[in-house]
Amino acid sequence: MFDATAEQPGGARMADNDPAADHLGVDVDAVQSLAAFARACARLRAGRSYAKLSLPAATLSDLLNAKGTPTRDTLIKFLIACGLNDATAQAPWLAAWERVATAHLPRPDGAVRVRDARPRLLGVHAAIQVEDAEGELPPYVPRDLDADLRTAVTAATASGGLVLMVGGSSVGKTRALFEAVRAALPEWWLLHPADIPAIGAHAAAPTPRTVLWLDELQRYLNHPAGLTLGVLHRLITAGTVIVATLWPDEYSRRTARPAAGQPDPHAEDRETLRLAHVVRVPDRFTTAERRRGEILANTDRRLRIALDTTDAGFTQVLAAGPALIQRWETAEHCYGQAVITAALDARRVGAQHPVTREYLTAAAPAYLTPTQQATAPPDWLEQALTYATTPVHGATGCLTPAPAGMGSIAGYTTADYLHQHSQRAHRTTTLPDSAWHALTTHHHPDDTLGLADSAYRRGQPTHAFTFYGRADADNERAAYRLADLLAEQGRLQELHARADAGNEPAADRLAYLLAKQGRVEDALQLLRTRADSGNEHAAYRLADLLAEQGRLQELHARADAGNEPAADRLAYLLAKQGRVEELRAGADAGSEHAANWLAYLLAEQGPVEDALQLLRTRADSGNEHAAYRLADLLAEQGRLEELRARADADANNEHAADRLAYLLAKQGRVEELRARADAGNEDAAQQLAYLLAKQGRVEELRTRADAGNEDAAYQLADRLAKQGSVGDALQLLRTRADAGNEDAAYLLADLLAEEGRLDELRARADADNEHAADRLADLLTRQGRVEDALQLLRTRADAGNENAARSLVWLLASGECIDELRDEVAAGTSGAAQALHGLLHYQPRDALLPLT
Structure with missing residues (x-):
């Protein structure tokens, strides 16, 4: 954790119109103890009698003699009696009172008071420097979002919470957050953890009245350990106010739901971000914000320059963002431009840490012409680094040296604003091969x-x-990815060598590849050797392959020897062949696998009563799998009484409760479902909503939806749409979606697409509704407007939206757009390389070897 040491005291002074402010010299900002607070109050009293102070004598004696900390109300009455009538004049006294009242509370290691924190150390960008400018930062121009932001921060003090600012680089999100926290919680402790272990250490022993500052939240989410939901819950439960910032593309890719059947790498991030009160920060100032800036510009010329620059946003100009782009893209110094580009490209393809001098030396020539390389001066790199690191307008350089100790440079980081621009402008630019080579080494x-x-x-x-x-x-x-690459390229000899050296992933992929090529005996022998040496994964793969090949005898032998995977596959194979008696013999001998498959086979072929009895015996002895299968079979057979008895007898038997609700709905038993739903059973509530919709009971659905039941709201919207009341269904979903209900937002987008409501879908997509944008692209495609759909997806992909990029790949592959697919490969879009390979080699994509 770094030390956010203060340079200047914060907080307001006494009002200029207060008589005490003129001659008493009460420095209330310096008060840190009860004794000092009592002395300050005594000086503020200025000889006023107890009678004029309008407070009980005992209370005043305690206050003025440091006998106890006064209540807040007592202090306010005292201040008013002393002539401090307005909130501005009272603010520093109330802040001092809060410091004194909370001085006994523990201080987190490395924390400072919020009022003492330095904004630059918390991530606020340096401002452009001009003549006569005072201080690191210009005055803060109030934003339209301040009221919502400060309300959210204040609300989080009641029981903890997460407040998240979402906006691009240099849009002012960190400055706005700093000002909000300083205004709302000046006397709280502020902790800026360096990494996930530091957060975990604090979460293990959280302190009260603490602000956890997580600027650039993606740094913590990208950590190998990740920012887990459990850690956040512990912090919030302890009353911690967590404040964070995040770029829009990072937010959208972590909150977007994957397409059906696709992996979901950000599932936990999505749940984590759902805890946040999100405040979005626009790229440009509104008219009202510019008007406020005009007032302040009279006192700081940096604000005047930012307001007068019309071709870029106010906050971006203050942070020298556009000037950084200009310095890079229109550089007269070709070597400086090459070094900057090499560093930006490295970050674009995944280098998160500072790039080294060695990397820049090796990679930069790839961005120079042969003539520029041949005529480079001996000190070309020194000149280039000087150019790249020179602060623009005194704010920041395109590259910033990262320290490796005093007087030593570990590497160079790229300016965030420049990185975001590069990501958009050069998303599909192919990295030179020599730059890749440089990265592999450095x-x-x-x-x-x-x-x-x-x-x-x-x-x-x-x-x-x-x-x-x-x-x-x-x-x-x-290791598995390495083996995958060897298998994809058919490099059997290298796989063999790695497998023989004990590399398990290589052996696994080799067995897969041998079987795929029809060399089943070789694959089986390889798997037997590994399985017999105790490799569990190989044992499972061997059992699968034996079952696929119908090798019943070997499966029997391995199962009899106690091999669990073989026993499971043997039972499956016997069931597949309908060999009931052999399964029964295995079940009687105590084989769980045989019993599971026997119950399945009896349920399918009969007699069902035998299957039920077998499942009852095993379920009653504690077998969870049997309990699940029994509940399924009882529901299939309509055995309501037994299912009800089992659900009611065991509150932990969730599957029985679920199947009971399903059966009650199937049989139309509204009253019992209603009673169970009203008693808090979620399965019953879900099935009741379905049944009410099926029976057309719209009013009861509406009542339950208005009471907050999401299932009822969904079924009501669906029913209204099917009845032709599409407008009512849309309005219901709009209301819930606009209130922040994510499920309603998804359903609304689906219904808008079904109804062909292009304009509203487009409006919601433009407002950053990811699902609306997806549905809009689908609708355009269905309407034959493929180029419009492609343009929509390109725009979103260029803005950093991964889901849009994947959808773009699918649409390009469908249209066999080879050149644009190559662009997406260069951009690193998931699935693009496989899609391109499939088109170029006339193979279906699902024929390619999947990655583990």
């Missing part, structure tokens, strides 16, 4: 896996192979 070890995955997605298997090979030898994911 990168931070923590970036290895990210760069490996990036190289793979960008169609660079050779470089991906090198990165995976340099990953931690104990990293299982890297």
